[in-house]
Amino acid sequence: MRLNDLDERIVHALAEDARRSYADIGAQVGLSAPAVKRRVDRLRESGAITGFTVRVDPGALGWQTEGYIELYCRSNTSPEAIERGLEHYPEIVSASTVTGEADAIVQVFASDMRHFERVLERIAGEPFVERTKSVLVLSPLLRRYSAGPSA
Incomplete structure (x- = not known):
């Protein structure tokens, strides 16, 4: 699956901090929180997002x-x-x-x-x-x- 520009911006926001709220990401990319959630759910279902993790020193x-x-x-x-x-x-x-x-x-x-x-x-x-x-x-x-x- 090739990401469109909006999905790519959402993925970058999550990669920076996967604990960010959908509202915060939405404000950054110009979408509502529910719209971001739907896109993230779709990205997870398609396999573009494979999971969320924590980085530890x-x-x-x-x-x-x-x-x-x-x-x-x-x-x-x-x-x-x-x-x-x-x-x-x-x-x-x-x-x-x-x-x-x-x-x-x-x-x-x-x-x-x-x-x-x-x-x-x-x-x-x-x-x-x-x-x-x-x-x-x-x-x-x-x-x-x-x-x-x-x-």
Whole structure:
């Protein structure tokens, strides 16, 4: 589903703060609160909006170390097999197949360096993984939690 301009503005408002009232969003986009609610309901039913969530500072949960692990998989490893192999790691916050030499990249949060090392070793030991390459984040510079570029 391709969003029209009005729906896109509503999605951006929700991405900034999903707790905003429909009246507040309506005032921003030029609609009544009930009209915004109907559009949000339609966007949820169509799958354009997949849910609402809260963003938490990883440090508040004790996750002080962030890193990325590139996965180089054995031949004929499907994306589904990678997903199945990684979904039981609570430290993994995102995983994606990628272009380039690596088959996938995994974002990991850990409590400290030793914890990150243990997670890396466990992932490297998965049967579908041939080798890994990791990098640690020193300082996050920019994080966006939006619905993409606004119009």
